[in-house]
Structure formats: structure tokens, C-alpha cells
Amino acid sequence: MSSLADFQNEIYLNGLGDALPALPTDLTRLEELAGAKLSAQAHGYVAGSAGSEATARANRAAFDRWRIVPRMLRDVADRDLSVEVLGTAMPSPVLLAPVGVQSILHPDGELATARAAAAAGVTQIVSTAASYEIEKVAEAAGDGPRWYQLYWPKDRELAASFLARAKAAGYSALVVTLDTFTLAWRPRDLDQAYLPFLRGIGVANYYTDPVFQRAVGGPVTEENRDAALLHWVANFGNPSLTWDDLAWLRERWDGPIALKGIQHPDDARKAVDAGMDGVIVSNHGGRQVDGAIASLDALPAVADAVKGRAAVLFDSGIRTGSDVVKALALGADAVLIGRAYAYGLALGGEAGVRHVLRCLQADLELNMALSGLTRPSEIDLDVLVRDR
Ligand SMILES: Cc1cc2nc3c(=O)[nH]c(=O)nc-3n(C[C@H](O)[C@H](O)[C@H](O)COP(=O)(O)O)c2cc1C
Numbered sequence: 001m002s003s004l005a006d007f008q009n010e011i012y013l014n015g016l017g018d019a020l021p022a023l024p025t026d027l028t029r030l031e032e033l034a035g036a037k038l039s040a041q042a043h044g045y046v047a048g049s050a051g052s053e054a055t056a057r058a059n060r061a062a063f064d065r066w067r068i069v070p071r072m073l074r075d076v077a078d079r080d081l082s083v084e085v086l087g088t089a090m091p092s093p094v095l096l097a098p099v100g101v102q103s104i105l106h107p108d109g110e111l112a113t114a115r116a117a118a119a120a121g122v123t124q125i126v127s128t129a130a131s132y133e134i135e136k137v138a139e140a141a142g143d144g145p146r147w148y149q150l151y152w153p154k155d156r157e158l159a160a161s162f163l164a165r166a167k168a169a170g171y172s173a174l175v176v177t178l179d180t181f182t183l184a185w186r187p188r189d190l191d192q193a194y195l196p197f198l199r200g201i202g203v204a205n206y207y208t209d210p211v212f213q214r215a216v217g218g219p220v221t222e223e224n225r226d227a228a229l230l231h232w233v234a235n236f237g238n239p240s241l242t243w244d245d246l247a248w249l250r251e252r253w254d255g256p257i258a259l260k261g262i263q264h265p266d267d268a269r270k271a272v273d274a275g276m277d278g279v280i281v282s283n284h285g286g287r288q289v290d291g292a293i294a295s296l297d298a299l300p301a302v303a304d305a306v307k308g309r310a311a312v313l314f315d316s317g318i319r320t321g322s323d324v325v326k327a328l329a330l331g332a333d334a335v336l337i338g339r340a341y342a343y344g345l346a347l348g349g350e351a352g353v354r355h356v357l358r359c360l361q362a363d364l365e366l367n368m369a370l371s372g373l374t375r376p377s378e379i380d381l382d383v384l385v386r387d388r
């Protein structure tokens, strides 16, 4: 039986750099390499976080406070990392987080990511702020599993149109991001006066939408480009949303819905009460509230509050297989990676994303097996100790 860890033998036997991209297998090194390749603006946008970036650092530091305690002689020959989350079968508990504006990283952007994810059977969550229309990303993914991430705009008709398009394009689950109705104070971008959207990147799904076009007097051309941008700025997010508004969403999406950006157990309970099927414990990779709790530190209480009643997903800081084990031990059913694959995309396009997925999943499987674990369902708090 083939396993995700076979990639290790493939590298030892054939090396990297011929058939495989010559990228490091330690994914923590990708950020620096991407910095040497990308423009200062694009790298600043992706690597940057909110304010002093304290939360981004805390996200990583939180993983270091936990240690895995390996167990021996447990017959780990037969291993299976597959899981099912919100009705989607997955080869491992790893998904690709919604990352908008991917054409600042590589010209093929989300299309390259879709091809890599589909080849690996990994679920791609496609952002409303994608550089390419979600229909084109779906076409690139083919039969690949895909979820749609909604930035809930002020205009309800536009939101309904986004949902209808996502459904028609075969997105099976809906992720609603709550933590970014407006951009945080992001010094790296402010210092360079850089925002991709103002350069027409990340707005494709708005500009091609029939409801959006009607509001700006027809297809977006040179003539109405400024008006279109102003309409986008006015509509992108809605700070007046409350928990009551979720009923509107629940009525319009008949598949699973997960709320992204949950950090407090009471919010997780409210999500379940509102008929949501999952929560994503995330602080947006430290990009929104500077000084916020590390996402990993928020995870156990959220999982305790809703586990068994809703799927619990986690992101913010995942870079290695052992990070995935720790997040699962602390209550997650699956994790999302963001920057890790974004850097792979920057460095190697489709092959770069595939490389990241293969490395992370092989690392995860080996880490589990060497710790005495054969299935994600076996991972619980007993696997960890707090590092003193
Ligand atoms: C460049 C960039 C763009 C992002 N765009 C989106 C987006 O469009 N929608 C969304 O919900 N989250 C977005 N995120 C946040 C990710 O989905 C995810 O929460 C975060 O990257 C996880 O942290 P990590 O990068 O440490 O893995 C973005 C993150 C980055 C780095």
C-alpha cells in the first residue's frame, strides 16, 4: 500500500532538483527564500502581519510550548491518515487555507494551487478575494475537492450571487471569514503604500459578477474602473453583522458552513446554535488583531465547547508535521495551512505547492508513526506534555 511517507524514499533515491523542484524540505525555510524572489511589496504583504506582529510570533511560539511523547512497540505498520471533514474525504487532515490575491506570488495564482491540490486530493478553500474567478479555479481543479470562502459583502444581493456561483461551480462547503471585515493596521503594507486590490488584483470575483456590474453600470472597463473600485471598497466587508445575520446565510446555503476566525468558546457555541456545521479556530495568521491570543492557545477551550457537535478546524502558524499532530491533540479535526503553501507557490508555482503538500504530509505521517500513532483519530491530549 502506498503511503504519504513514500515521498521520503523518492527523495533519497532520486534527489530533488531533477523531476522534483529543488526546494528545501524544511518548510520553515521557504519564507526567507520567497523573500529573495518576490518583490518587497508582495513579500511584505504575504509575510507581514498586524501591528508589531506579536500575534504572528505568538502563533509559532505556542507550538514550542508543547512536546510530543513518542510511544513504542505499537504496530504502526498499517497507517491511514485519511479523514472526512464536512462531508469531504481527505487523504490527511490538511487543507489549503483561503489565500487571496495569489497572482502577486505567481502569475498562475489560484489556478496553479488548484492543480496541485487536485493532484494530491487535498481540499482547496478558494477566497472571494482570489485573483481568478472561482469558476476558472474550479475548472483548473477538475474533480478536486474544493470549498468556497466568503467575504460577506454589505450588498445582500451580491452575497447571494457569490453563493449561487460557488454552488454552481461545485464548491461543496462554505467557509465564512468573520475576522476581516476590514484590514488591520499592517505596517509592512502601510510603509510601502501597497494594497493589491488598488492595483486590480483580488477583485476579479467582484468585477465579473452580474450583480456588481449592474451596480456600477455594466462590465468594468477603463471608463468605470474608479467607480468600480469605490464600490468594492464600500462593499467589501460589513462591520454591522451580528449572530442574527447567520440565519440569512443558513437559508441560502444548503451544504455545510464553517465560521473562520473563532477564538472564544462562547463564539463557537453561538456558531453551533446558529446551525453552523464547523468552526475554524484562526487569528488569520496574526494578520488582524495584534496582541491577540495565539491561535493554538485558543484551540482547547473552543474544541471542548463544540467537539462532537461541529467540526473543529485550526489554522495560524502550521509549518511542520509535528505542528499538525499538536493541533490535532489539542482538539482539531483538521488544519489549514496558509503561508506555507503560498511560499511554495511563489517559489515553484504548481510544483512548489505540490512539494509543500508532499513534504508536510510525509513529515506528518512519519512523525505520527514514530510516535506510535497510525490514525488521526488516535491523537489526543495524552500524546503531549507541556514544555517547562
Ligand atoms: C497573503 C494572505 C492572504 C490571505 N487571504 C485570505 C483570504 O482571502 N481569506 C481568508 O479567509 N483568509 C485569508 N488569509 C488567512 C489564511 O486563510 C489563514 O488564516 C492564515 O494564513 C493562517 O496562518 P499561516 O499563514 O500561519 O498558516 C490570508 C493569509 C495570507 C498570508
Ligand SMILES: CCCCCCC(=O)C(=O)O
Residues within 6 Å of the ligand: 100, 129, 180, 182, 183, 236, 284, 287
Ligand atoms: C480589504 C481586505 C481584504 C483582505 C483579503 C485578503 C486577506 O484576507 C489578507 O489577510 O490579506
